[in-house]
Amino acid sequence: MEYTVSQEKNINIVRPIGRLDSTTSPDFEQCLAEYLKSPGRHLLLDFDELDYISSAGLRVVLNAAKVFREVEWKFAACCMQDHVREVFEISGFDSFISIYDTVAGFVDRVDE
Amino acid sequence: MEYTVSQEKNINIVRPIGRLDSTTSPDFEQCLAEYLKSPGRHLLLDFDELDYISSAGLRVVLNAAKVFREVEWKFAACCMQDHVREVFEISGFDSFISIYDTVAGFVDRVDE
Amino acid sequence: MKVKLQIQATIDQLGSLCKTVESLQQSIMCTDRQMCEIILVLEELVANAILHGGGRVIEVELDKEWDELAITICDDGRPFDPTLASEVDTCRPLEDRCAGGLGIHLVKHYTDTLAYRREKDVNIVTLTKKI
Amino acid sequence: MKVKLQIQATIDQLGSLCKTVESLQQSIMCTDRQMCEIILVLEELVANAILHGGGRVIEVELDKEWDELAITICDDGRPFDPTLASEVDTCRPLEDRCAGGLGIHLVKHYTDTLAYRREKDVNIVTLTKKI
Ligand SMILES: Nc1ncnc2c1ncn2[C@@H]1O[C@H](COP(=O)(O)OP(=O)(O)O)[C@@H](O)[C@H]1O
Ligand SMILES: Nc1ncnc2c1ncn2[C@@H]1O[C@H](COP(=O)(O)OP(=O)(O)O)[C@@H](O)[C@H]1O
Numbered sequence: 001m002e003y004t005v006s007q008e009k010n011i012n013i014v015r016p017i018g019r020l021d022s023t024t025s026p027d028f029e030q031c032l033a034e035y036l037k038s039p040g041r042h043l044l045l046d047f048d049e050l051d052y053i054s055s056a057g058l059r060v061v062l063n064a065a066k067v068f069r070e071v072e073w074k075f076a077a078c079c080m081q082d083h084v085r086e087v088f089e090i091s092g093f094d095s096f097i098s099i100y101d102t103v104a105g106f107v108d109r110v111d112e
Numbered sequence: 113m114e115y116t117v118s119q120e121k122n123i124n125i126v127r128p129i130g131r132l133d134s135t136t137s138p139d140f141e142q143c144l145a146e147y148l149k150s151p152g153r154h155l156l157l158d159f160d161e162l163d164y165i166s167s168a169g170l171r172v173v174l175n176a177a178k179v180f181r182e183v184e185w186k187f188a189a190c191c192m193q194d195h196v197r198e199v200f201e202i203s204g205f206d207s208f209i210s211i212y213d214t215v216a217g218f219v220d221r222v223d224e
Numbered sequence: 225m226k227v228k229l230q231i232q233a234t235i236d237q238l239g240s241l242c243k244t245v246e247s248l249q250q251s252i253m254c255t256d257r258q259m260c261e262i263i264l265v266l267e268e269l270v271a272n273a274i275l276h277g278g279g280r281v282i283e284v285e286l287d288k289e290w291d292e293l294a295i296t297i298c299d300d301g302r303p304f305d306p307t308l309a310s311e312v313d314t315c316r317p318l319e320d321r322c323a324g325g326l327g328i329h330l331v332k333h334y335t336d337t338l339a340y341r342r343e344k345d346v347n348i349v350t351l352t353k354k355i
Numbered sequence: 356m357k358v359k360l361q362i363q364a365t366i367d368q369l370g371s372l373c374k375t376v377e378s379l380q381q382s383i384m385c386t387d388r389q390m391c392e393i394i395l396v397l398e399e400l401v402a403n404a405i406l407h408g409g410g411r412v413i414e415v416e417l418d419k420e421w422d423e424l425a426i427t428i429c430d431d432g433r434p435f436d437p438t439l440a441s442e443v444d445t446c447r448p449l450e451d452r453c454a455g456g457l458g459i460h461l462v463k464h465y466t467d468t469l470a471y472r473r474e475k476d477v478n479i480v481t482l483t484k485k486i
Binding site: 134167168175178203204 | 366367369370373388391392394395398399402405406443445446447448449450452454455457458460461464
């Protein structure tokens with residue numbers, strides 16, 4: 001599972017690339033663990049280059065969201081392709097995970 | 113089955129396009145019938161745009177060759193792609209059908 | 225034409241199964257979006273059979289007739305009827321949600337019918353999807 | 356992974372069978388030239404089963420293991436053993452050649468092994484080809 005990481009202000013931005021499926025999601029969960037241990041920044045999942053997500057991927061996202069419910073930092077996702085967004089909606093994840101259209105959308109929000 | 117026909121001097125040049133397989137060869141045999149009824153010219157099959165031939169296609173070519181054995185006009189083939197040429201050779205057709213690299217090769221030959 | 229794909233029930237086989245199904249898009253005559261949905265459905269059910277079923281072999285059959293794709297998934301693992309799996313309540317708040325149960329929910333959403341039978345120690349799940 | 360394709364034994368199905376096999380090139384991991392040879396072998400045997408066999412259904416199974424492709428063709432037509440078909444003499448001159456018999460000759464040339472058995476009223480032809 002490939003992904004890139006960048007920082008903007010007090011936000012970690014993680015961009016998984018390709019597919020979050022049963023094969024790749026365990027990998028991605030390990031990568032993400034570093035940002036979940038004891039969060040010292042906001043976490044934004046940038047899905048711009050994510051082509052596909054299945055329930056195995058949703059599971060990783062759900063676990064991340066649960067960690068951030070307990071801390072003062074925010075967790076969000078952005079730049080979802082239509083199919084990925086639909087899977088989030090069908091699963092009701094959009095009711096507890098903020099979804100932004102752009103990275104800037106989230107950056108502006110936490111700046112307020 | 114698509115094909116094009118042209119005349120050069122006293123030669124009919126027929127160019128089948130695509131595939132000569134079990135599905136398309138009966139079609140092509142009908143097209144060719146016109147040039148086999150009572151030949152008044154040489155016949156050259158230009159295989160430049162033929163991507164594939166199976167035994168069903170060979171059958172049509174064999175029948176054409178047999179007709180031309182009985183008449184004063186020549187029958188030949190040219191411009192075969194490697195795979196098509198190989199099928200001809202495996203079948204021993206190259207021993208009784210002249211195969212030219214180019215249309216011009218045949219034209220020069222009948223001019224002599 | 226019916227296409228049947230058979231894999232060993234190991235997770236490393238799932239990728240090639242999905243790639244092969246994707247390469248059949250022309251035969252199935254569906255849009256990219258529909259192919260994505262078909263892959264999702266297959267992945268959820270086949271991954272379940274591999275991870276929870278404990279069988280040896282999984283067979284996926286695809287049969288496109290007119291505007292309907294029929295999918296049949298067979299595995300020789302322990303009996304499991306997905307039509308009886310408890311519904312996830314997708315309206316629950318985050319604190320009440322637990323990871324799991326979403327696979328079958330997504331499968332139901334992206335297909336038109338879902339049926340199950342067990343025959344000769346084999347789970348047979350049949351699905352249809354309008355294409 | 357094993358891939359099985361099932362068609363009705365009518366000549367109009369042969370095209371989609373070949374197209375589907377071509378779309379599997381990535382899974383089979385072969386060159387364009389090898390794919391062309393595989394298609395030729397399938398076409399010859401499947402067309403024979405359709406035109407001479409008189410059965411209802413034809414199944415083609417492809418199984419790539421390491422560097423070998425195993426092809427199995429089953430049909431429920433009249434018994435016919437291609438391994439016993441008389442050899443064409445490809446050295447004969449034109450006047451002695453008759454149309455026919457070349458299909459099985461080409462099949463043998465483009466494959467490494469060819470075997471036949473009849474089981475429960477079904478012809479089963481198995482071939483292997485190094486890829
Ligand atoms: N083939 C199967 N064999 C046995 N149990 C299964 C099978 N498929 C699913 N299950 C059970 O049903 C539950 C729900 O499956 P699913 O909706 O796909 O969500 P998930 O796999 O993410 O938990 C699984 O957690 C598992 O306990
Ligand atoms: N599946 C089959 N059932 C019955 N007869 C067959 C079958 N396949 C081939 N044959 C017979 O074997 C002959 C040789 O077949 P083949 O080498 O493919 O050449 P062709 O089909 O061009 O005649 C056929 O003409 C036919 O009589």
